[in-house]
Amino acid sequence: xxxxxxxxxxxxxxxxxxxxxxxxxxxxxxxxxxxxxxxxxxxxxxxxxxxxxxxxxxxxxxxxxxxxxxxxxxxxxxxxxxxxxxxxxxxxxxxxxxxxxxxxxxxxxxxxxxxxxxxxxxxxxxxxxxxxxxxxxxxxxxx
Numbered sequence: 094x095x096x097x098x099x100x101x102x103x104x105x106x107x108x109x110x111x112x113x114x115x116x117x118x119x120x121x122x123x124x125x126x127x128x129x130x131x132x133x134x135x136x137x138x139x140x141x142x143x144x145x146x147x148x149x150x151x152x153x154x155x156x157x158x159x160x161x162x163x164x165x166x167x168x169x170x171x172x173x174x175x176x177x178x179x180x181x182x183x184x185x186x187x188x189x190x191x192x193x194x195x196x197x198x199x200x201x202x203x204x205x206x207x208x209x210x211x212x213x214x215x216x217x218x219x220x221x222x223x224x225x226x227x228x229x230x231x232x233x234x235x236x
Contacts, residue, residue: 094137094204094230094231094232094233095228095229095230095231096132096133096136096137096204096227096228096229096230096231097136097226097227097228098129098132098133098136098196098226098227098228098229099132099224099225099226100125100128100129100132100225100226100227101156101157101225102154102155102156102187102192102195102196102219102225102226102227103121103122103125103187103192103195104186104187104188104191104192104194104195105122105191105192105194105195105198106118106119106122122195125195125199126195126198126199127199129195129196129199129200129227130199130200130202130203133199133200133203133204134203137203137204139203139204142201142202142203142204142205142206143204143205143206143210143231143233144205144206144210145210145233145234145235146210146212146233146234147205147210147211147212147231147232147233147234148211148212148213148214148215148231148232148234149211149213149214149215149229149230149231149232150215150216150230150231150232151215151216151217151218151228151229151230152193152196152214152216152217152218152227152228152229152230153217153218153219153220153227153228153229154183154189154192154218154219154220154227155220155221155222155224155225155226155227155228156183156185156219156220156221156222156225157221157222157225158177158179158221158222158223159177162176162177163175163176163177164177164185177221178221179220179221179222179223180220180221180222181220181221182218182219182220182221183219183220183221184219189217189219192219193214193217196227196229197211204231205231212234
């Protein structure tokens with residue numbers, strides 16, 4: 094199964110019981126998870142979530158190119174600006190593990206019963222692109 098989720102990828106955030114109601118970042122993250130889940134539900138069209146082991150063969154996070162077209166980096170103690178091209182690796186925040194966590198949590202109960210069913214992960218990429226999105230390829234393993 095291959096899903097193309099047209100949202101700007103967002104990393105998982107820490108939430109306390111009270112924090113998810115008062116923190117704007119937590120609210121934004123909850124809205125993001127809802128958008129990812131809704132889009133996945135439209136594309137997957139599963140009657141029941143997968144309950145067998147799962148392999149995520151590939152997941153690509155396409156991050157937006159800054160409106161200026163440039164990113165700043167510190168190299169050798171000096172700030173440098175450089176132009177960003179589509180397909181180039183994104184090395185800024187959020188970290189790829191937080192992006193992965195945000196997606197797997199979002200798809201729990203929609204595509205798979207629980208993210209504990211993910212037993213293998215193949216290629217993970219975080220790149221710049223014109224159209225921010227998440228591309229994920231999922232393979233169900235027979236029990």
